[in-house]
Amino acid sequence: MTASTTAAPALRPNDFLNIDSLLSDEERLIRDTVRQFVAREVVPNVGEWFEEARIPRELANELGDLNVLGMHLTGYGCAGASATAYGLACMELEAGDSGVRSLVSVQGSLAMFAIWRWGSEEQKQEWLPRMAKGEAIGCFGLTEPDAGSDPGSMRTRARRDGDEWVLNGQKMWITNGSISDVAVVWAQTDEGVRGFLVPRGTPGFTAPEIHKKLSLRASVTSELVLDDVRLPDSARLPEANSLRGPLSCLNEARYGIVWGAAGAARACLEAAVEYSKTRIQFDKPIASFQIIQQRLAEMATKVNQATLLALHLGRLKDAGQLRNEHVSMGKLANVNAALEVARTARQVLGANGITLEYPVIRHMNNLESVVTYEGTADVHALVIGNALTGISAFR
Amino acid sequence: MKICVLVKEVPDAAVEKRIDPSTGRMDRSGEKNLNPYDTHAIEAAMQLKEGGALQVDEIVAVTMGPESAVRALHKAVSLGADRSIHLTDAALAGSDVAATGYALAKALEKEQPDVVLLGQQSDDGECYTIGAVVAEHLKAPSLTQVIKLDVVDGGLRCERQAEYGYDTVQVSLPAVISVGDAINEPRYPSLKAIMGAKKKPLETASAADAGIDASLVGGDGSRVQCGEFKAPPAKAAGTIIEDEDTDATVEQIVAWLDERKLI
Ligand SMILES: Cc1cc2nc3c(=O)[nH]c(=O)nc-3n(C[C@H](O)[C@H](O)[C@H](O)COP(=O)(O)OP(=O)(O)OC[C@H]3O[C@@H](n4cnc5c(N)ncnc54)[C@H](O)[C@@H]3O)c2cc1C
Ligand SMILES: Cc1cc2nc3c(=O)[nH]c(=O)nc-3n(C[C@H](O)[C@H](O)[C@H](O)COP(=O)(O)OP(=O)(O)OC[C@H]3O[C@@H](n4cnc5c(N)ncnc54)[C@H](O)[C@@H]3O)c2cc1C
Numbered sequence: 001m002t003a004s005t006t007a008a009p010a011l012r013p014n015d016f017l018n019i020d021s022l023l024s025d026e027e028r029l030i031r032d033t034v035r036q037f038v039a040r041e042v043v044p045n046v047g048e049w050f051e052e053a054r055i056p057r058e059l060a061n062e063l064g065d066l067n068v069l070g071m072h073l074t075g076y077g078c079a080g081a082s083a084t085a086y087g088l089a090c091m092e093l094e095a096g097d098s099g100v101r102s103l104v105s106v107q108g109s110l111a112m113f114a115i116w117r118w119g120s121e122e123q124k125q126e127w128l129p130r131m132a133k134g135e136a137i138g139c140f141g142l143t144e145p146d147a148g149s150d151p152g153s154m155r156t157r158a159r160r161d162g163d164e165w166v167l168n169g170q171k172m173w174i175t176n177g178s179i180s181d182v183a184v185v186w187a188q189t190d191e192g193v194r195g196f197l198v199p200r201g202t203p204g205f206t207a208p209e210i211h212k213k214l215s216l217r218a219s220v221t222s223e224l225v226l227d228d229v230r231l232p233d234s235a236r237l238p239e240a241n242s243l244r245g246p247l248s249c250l251n252e253a254r255y256g257i258v259w260g261a262a263g264a265a266r267a268c269l270e271a272a273v274e275y276s277k278t279r280i281q282f283d284k285p286i287a288s289f290q291i292i293q294q295r296l297a298e299m300a301t302k303v304n305q306a307t308l309l310a311l312h313l314g315r316l317k318d319a320g321q322l323r324n325e326h327v328s329m330g331k332l333a334n335v336n337a338a339l340e341v342a343r344t345a346r347q348v349l350g351a352n353g354i355t356l357e358y359p360v361i362r363h364m365n366n367l368e369s370v371v372t373y374e375g376t377a378d379v380h381a382l383v384i385g386n387a388l389t390g391i392s393a394f395r
Numbered sequence: 396m397k398i399c400v401l402v403k404e405v406p407d408a409a410v411e412k413r414i415d416p417s418t419g420r421m422d423r424s425g426e427k428n429l430n431p432y433d434t435h436a437i438e439a440a441m442q443l444k445e446g447g448a449l450q451v452d453e454i455v456a457v458t459m460g461p462e463s464a465v466r467a468l469h470k471a472v473s474l475g476a477d478r479s480i481h482l483t484d485a486a487l488a489g490s491d492v493a494a495t496g497y498a499l500a501k502a503l504e505k506e507q508p509d510v511v512l513l514g515q516q517s518d519d520g521e522c523y524t525i526g527a528v529v530a531e532h533l534k535a536p537s538l539t540q541v542i543k544l545d546v547v548d549g550g551l552r553c554e555r556q557a558e559y560g561y562d563t564v565q566v567s568l569p570a571v572i573s574v575g576d577a578i579n580e581p582r583y584p585s586l587k588a589i590m591g592a593k594k595k596p597l598e599t600a601s602a603a604d605a606g607i608d609a610s611l612v613g614g615d616g617s618r619v620q621c622g623e624f625k626a627p628p629a630k631a632a633g634t635i636i637e638d639e640d641t642d643a644t645v646e647q648i649v650a651w652l653d654e655r656k657l658i
Contacts, residue, residue, distance in 0.1 A: 009425070025466055029473065029589050037583055067586035079586040089586075 014270060017304045022311060023088070030085045034092040037066060042096035047356040049218040053211070055099055057137075057179060060107070064134025068093075068104055070112040072252075076128035078112075083322075084314035087259035091310065094260030095267040098366035099219030101260040106175040107131060109253035111138025114184045114195060117248060118240035123197060127182055136181040139207075141171035141224045142246045148173075149379050150394075151186075152243055156226060158187040158194060165189075165236065167196060167204075167229040173373070177207040177222025184237075185224065186246045195237035195245050204229040216369040251324055254374045258313055258330035261370060262306035264363045265338035268345035269299045271360050275349050286348070295344050302337040309333060325387045328380040335371045342367055396568075398440045399455045399506055400476060401499060401513035401525065402433040404467035408518060414624045421519060421624070427463060429470040432514025436574050438581040439544055440512050441475040448546035453477050455506060459487060459498055469592040473584035478596040480506070486602045489614030492520075496528025498612050501605045503533060508569065510551070515540050515573040526573035536570045542577040 009018060020028065041062060049055055063069055067079040072086035081089075086108075094101035112131050115123050115138075130136040147154040156169025167187055177183065183198045183205070198205050204227040209220060237245065273296055276287035286292050313330045316322040342364035346353040353360050371377050379394075386392045406412060407426035415422040437456070444451035456471035456479040458464050468479035482502045490498060503511060511533070516523045523539065530537030543554035547565060555562040556575055566572075602609055610616050634651065638644045652658045 025469065026589060026593070029470060029584070030586055033583055033586070033589065065585065066583055071586055079590060081586055081590060085586070 013273060013300075014266070016300055017308070019304065019307050019311060023084075027082075027085055027088060030081065031088040031092060034066070034068065034089045035095075037062070038092050038096035038100075042093075042100055043359075046097045046100070046218055047359075047362065050097070050099070050362050051217070051356055053213065053217045055103060055218045055220060059100070060103065060134035060137055062134070063104060064132060067132070068108075069134055070108040070116070070128065070132050072108070073112060073116045073128070073132075076116070076124055077132040078116075078128065079132075082314075083255065083317035084311065087256060087310055087314045090256040091259040091263035091266075091307070093263070095263035097218050097362065098260065098264060098370050099216050101256070101263075102175050102216060102219045105253045105256045105260075106140055107134075107138055109256055110140035110249045111176075111180075111182070111184050113252050114140065114237065114240075114245070114249045115197070118195060118237040118245050119197075120234070120238050122234065123237070127197070130181075137176055137179050139174050139176040139180040139183050139222070139224075140246075140249065141174045141177070141183055141185045142250075143173050144170060145172045149376060151246065152193075154186065154188055154193075156185070156187040158189045158196060160189075161230075163233055165196065165231045165233065167198070167226045167231065169226050171224035171226075173210070174207070174222050174224050175373075176220055177224055178209040179220050180207065183207070183224055184249075185226065192241055193243045193245065195240045196231055197235045197237070198224075198226070198229060198231065202229055202231070215365040217365075250374055251327055254327050254331050255313065255317060255322070257370060257374055258327065258334050259310040261331075261334040261338040261367070262303065262310050264367060264370075265299070265303045265306055265334075265341040268338075268342045268360045268363050269296070269303050271358055272296060272299060272345035272348040275352070275358070279350070292348060295348060299341045299344055302341050306334040306337050325383055328375070328383040331375065332377055332380040332384065335367060336377060339364070339367045339371060396449060396451055396509040397453045397455065397506065398443065398451055398510045398512060399457050399503055399508035400433065400436050400440050400471065401511065401529070402437070402456050402458050402467050402471045403430045403514075403517050404428070404458065404460050404464040405430045405518040412519070414626050419621070419624050423519065427466065429467045430514055430517045430519075432516055432518070432574070432576060433467075433471070434474060434514075434581040435576050435578050436512040436514050437471055437474045437476060438579045439572075439574050440510075441582070442579060443510070443544065443546070444475075446546065455480060455508070457499065457502055457506075458482065459490075459495060459502070461488070465597070468597060470584070472595045472597075473589040473592040474581065475588070476595075478598070481597060481599045482602075482605055483599060484602040484607075486609045486613050487607075489617065490612045491617035491619035492522050492524050493528055493619070494612040494617045496525050497532055498602070498605065498607050499525065500529045500532030501607045502600060503529065505605065510568060511535070511571040513571075513573050515575050523573075526571050530571035533569070533571060536566050537573075538564060538566055538570060539573045540575050541572050542575045544572070544574075544578065 068089050071079040071081045074080040090101055115127050142151050144154050158165045158167045181200050185196045185198050206225045207222045209222050276292050277285050279286045345360045346364050382393050404427050407428040410425045413422050440454045443449055454476045456468050456476040458467055459482040472479055513526050526539055527537045538553050540556045541553045542556050545552045550567040553564050636647050
């Protein structure tokens, strides 16, 4: 046995394993800043946004002032933060609501990243500084009514017509679509998959909002309809020439989800711990029943595991060692864990757990979108299975 | 002109404060943060700078404290200060309020600020006095508990929160002004500012560098000698009244107050 000279610090229920000690001062300050923003600007209002199925447009400007939008990109007004810092921000945003994190993911990791990685200098100059400030909103159109997990089967087509391109097709389930100033639209061409920047108001382009959602309600989800949309060749992302273009963006966003899911789970755990200590049944706080304690213990374990996994992927990414398959494992594990935590927390809250007065059912419902978008859990399991066996089971 | 903002590292508000039985002093271990009141002082400095009525060339954050206090300076700089000064020396440890105020005043003398801003109280010591002590040493007017600051006639018009109401005081510069948390809503530091904080100049000064007479600071130089510290008695559990029917709730509250002859 080895004797330790310094005493272990006191246990903190909201950071059981003292994962904080693995962060730098700067990372903590970034995390605390986003956490404070979420506590003040999101948490008190998001139940209402969810109920009314909206997200205020000004929130994007406020997030821009914080430099959260495209924070992991460099230049063009972006903060140039580390992947770990970006992850920490996603965790705090999603502890507020998956819809808010989605706004940031789609803006920064899908739309801005697509332009930053595959765009021309003119496209970057035109869009990135305004998008970083939240003055312009972007969306990312890959999924179609008949092409979800298999985006290679997309039907949206762009054909050359002299110096111009003509786009026809329909995109589905596009986050931020109706509020976007620019849509990154992926289309099949004779030369392979290409990306196009479609500004709001381009003739033939509309983005009707999708209603009747029971998940991610504090987020705008839309169709993109492209009916003989004419674009100059300068609207094409010149560096993207295959499906690798959109997939590279998705990988960025998924990485943020690995962290975000841990945040949503943490928020549910915190709500359940609080509730169980004050809710009296059978003359005692329900926290004094073993069944409840067992649930809390399992939830806390999942939250801490998820956070450690996210942090590990963050460190790998900052070291340039992160592979797509790692991100698949992170998304599969953390979103599934978060769903279990949310469902368990929901039960601990009894009937109160089904209302928007508490955050849990909102998170629970949101996570049903999170487990589906950016590659379903099944698809990520297949990616991992493929990596383990060398056998692709997709088709 | 130059504004100096005094800032302090304190235990984070979320950390439960307790007396360390081995030293008899407040246990200052654990999570620390920039004193929340000081964030209001920095914001006040930023608003003076951005307001444009005064030509503010520089905002300098100044702290006295151990090595870890650098983090409070980083935060102060991320909130807008242009550079920072860390007064740190083993000889300063254990200084009481008078000694701390003297030491800070010496550090400020070198800077010759036109305005010194600080939070009216620290989250740990809660003495409310550093501003007055610093002002005394700098021979500058002292205004405390200020909740409104306007530039009028080249000086500052301050609204003070007093026991009996509000004082409006016109002060010429230089002046030392401690602010309350009602003065403003501090901005969030942007991520760029947080990431840039380490790149802004930070000067470390010893007691000798600041021209401090070592016999006037530290535990020995302090005139306050602390005997025994005791934790306050635990508060009795309150009564929680569930608001099911507002009329009934009001009746219960009135009855409760009446019983205690409070109304
Ligand atoms: C709220 C929300 C926001 C979204 N935002 C965007 C956005 O901004 N941009 C965008 O482009 N898309 C977006 N999407 C779309 C999302 O990426 C797709 O829903 C996702 O890719 C799954 O596609 P699908 O819905 O067509 O499901 P399908 O692909 O039809 O899958 C249905 C089921 O079949 C399973 N399945 C499919 N293929 C296989 C296989 N080979 N083996 C085993 N099982 C399989 C899936 O796992 C799933 O369970 C969003 C979706 C939602 C819900
Ligand atoms: C939509 C809806 C409609 C309803 N309609 C009706 C209705 O028409 N009439 C009516 O009377 N009621 C109705 N209810 C109330 C419902 O019956 C209660 O929600 C249910 O009995 C649970 O009580 P609770 O919500 O107070 O949870 P609690 O009893 O506070 O339970 C909270 C958690 O603690 C656990 N727990 C409690 N006690 C123990 C213990 N001793 N040991 C271990 N775990 C424990 C529970 O399993 C749960 O996980 C309705 C509820 C809902 C959501």
